Every structure is written in structure tokens, then in C-alpha cells.
Amino acid sequence: MTAVQEALAGNETASTALRAVECRSSTCRVEIVDDGTGKLAMAVPLFILQLGKTLPYAMVNQVDQGNGAKTMILYMSR
Numbered sequence: 001m002t003a004v005q006e007a008l009a010g011n012e013t014a015s016t017a018l019r020a021v022e023c024r025s026s027t028c029r030v031e032i033v034d035d036g037t038g039k040l041a042m043a044v045p046l047f048i049l050q051l052g053k054t055l056p057y058a059m060v061n062q063v064d065q066g067n068g069a070k071t072m073i074l075y076m077s078r
Helices: 002-009 012-016 039-050
Strands: 018-023 027-034 057-064 070-077
Touching: 002 012, 002 018, 002 027, 002 039, 012 018, 012 039, 027 039, 039 057, 039 070
Parallel strands: none
Antiparallel strands: 018 027, 027 070, 057 070
């Protein structure tokens, strides 16, 4: 989805940590690696707000990778 790509391009923290994006007709799943600095926790809400008109419903899960690393998975839909 173009709106997701544009929002990522305008959010350096989220775009550099991006692992995967998958969009369907009314939903998008975005996977972002959390580096543990706290920057991503501040960047994700701004990213979601940028997409509020296009994808107003959002849910964020944090998955522990088992090696100390964490991944944020965002589910956004209309």
C-alpha cells in the first residue's frame, strides 16, 4: 500500500528497523525490529497516526525472539 510506504519513508527510525511489510485489500502487517534503545517506542505511535485516515484500526504486538531481541508487529486495517 502506497500510504504505508510513504509513512515509512517519512519515519527514519521505523524505516531503518523495517523487516517486512505485507498489505492486502484492507489490512497491512508491518514487522519492525526493536533495537532496545526506546526510539522505536516513540516512532511507532507517530507512524500509526500518519496512517490514521487510511488505516484507522491498529494493534501492536511485541514478540521476544529468544536471543534478547524483540520484534514489533503492527496490524493495521480499515
